[in-house]
Amino acid sequence: MRIPLHRLAVYGVAFVFAIVVNFLVPRLMPGSPVDGMIAQLGPRATPAAIEAIKARFGAVEQPMWVQFLDYLKGLATLDLGVSVKYYPQTVVEVLGRSAGWTAFLVLTAIIFSLCIGTTLGALSAWRRGGRLDTVVSPLSIMMIAIPPVVIAVATLFTFGVALRWFPVGYAYNPNLDPGLNFTFFGSVFLHAIMPVLTLSPYLIGEFQTTMRTSMISVLGEDYVTMGRAKGLSETAVMFGYAARNALLPVLTNLALMLGAVFGGSIVTEIVFNYPGLGLTLYTASVARDYPVIQGQLLLMTFATLSANLLVDLIYGVVDPRIREART
């Protein structure tokens, strides 16, 4: 099982692009960010720290390509620099602390929405023009058009402030000690409900739309007719024959949407004060903590690329047409 060279080229170009943007932007922008960062460090600025920042942001007397090689060397050893705001913590430490929460939030929202969205999509394609279809399909397209900011703020106001159903900040009750017990998990669950519900409308909308489109084209295939001709029940044909195959394009779309989901999670985490990557990015951007902002872009690009690569691999295993073509 191989991944086509073309796809690998795409991922390579994307990753190189992210690295080059990270390297060039601070060097091309008018005004050097270095002085600001050293000022931000204040009394904590040791000569070593100042040197490191200068080297990273191009305030050294070296030709561009030497700087770039140094930069690449740093990346290869997972050295993303030190955080200015949380000095002496490194960027990797700062991001590592929050990456888990974002992964938890995003994955929960994706799984939740995948179940609801694809089921709705399959059902509305099955009875096209039916009551469900005429209500759900336009609704899905609308949900994609509403910015996460609006949903987050509305959810926070309604369920957090007015009704007081859910806690309005943090990932768990700060009075609890994190541990493997029921109270802690309960608290984590309760605190995740509003952020997950905020991320879901967009995802459900996307999944429903893609699933419906893909299901409609699958319904025209011979094997669906065959299933019907065999006298199988409606549900057996719908789920066992059609929906199973219609899921593949949804997977591709999911991997491509991941970037947008990260965008949504940034806003959601800020509104709900949830200690994930988004909140870290926000505090970093307010504090002009450029190394963290850069590390964030690399990490999120890497996550999106990995997801796409994973989908390519899954495709090869799941879709017999591709499996056959490659062997």
Added chain:
Amino acid sequence: MNSGIKVLLRQKKAMVGLVIVVALCLMALFAPIIAPNDPGARVGRSHQAPSIQHVLGTTKMGRDVYSQFVWGARSSLAVGFATGILITVLGTCIGLAGGYFGGRTDNTLDILTNAVLVIPNIPLLILLASFAGTVGPWAIMTIIALTSWPWGARMTRSQTLALRNREFVVAARMVGEPNWRIVFVEIVPNLLPLIALNLVGSIIYAIVAQTTLEYLGFGDPLNVTWGTMLYNAQNSSAIIVGAWWDIAVPCAGIVLVGLGLSLLNFTFDEIANPQLRSGPALKRWLRLNRQRVRMLEANQ
């Protein structure tokens, strides 16, 4: 395309969407008439609930929310529409070039398209915006356009690929028409529903991205938009003190545009992919079928 416009007018959804969008645009256009007060002026006490003097209440700074809403529509809609157009032009050109010329051009452009597609947009936008400091509407436009053309380019490319070997294109090529003429006279007219779909989707995306950036505080704070209204409301903790009007009004504006545009988009989608159609077309077909059956029965 004529039939496309007819389908559009027949669809109730599209009409509702069109009315919403046009109404908001008119509101923005005639802002000086319907909201004659300066949106930046302090006209009342902090966070007053909606009343007769201030129909939509006041902000933390004592500014009139109604005036801000009406004037904010200007920048939000103008930047949204302009960015949407820019994204569509970029995406369509790149998609057309790749799909029509094929070969190495297509390969390069396709790799580029997919590469930009997988880079997460919002973190990239935040990186660019935070190095640039606060960014004005022009910078927001450029940044959003440069990072979000690939969806359109992909759609356009695959459609162009399907069209380039059709008889009428091959015929035009054999007659010796120049490439630009084949692309713009033979191919583009067939892509119009798709381009419309792309345009509306891009405007929606641009408004979402612009609001997000401004909400995060990267907009120009002196420029009144729905995004900066939300940013100010968030910073004055309007949610916690229960000043719902301060939050709800800009949200309503953004939701209304999104609603109107997506209703339009739903219809464009059905025109571009007739396969997806569920409403009138399907009914028409069923009606025709029924008539045919009835005629057959009558003949017997």
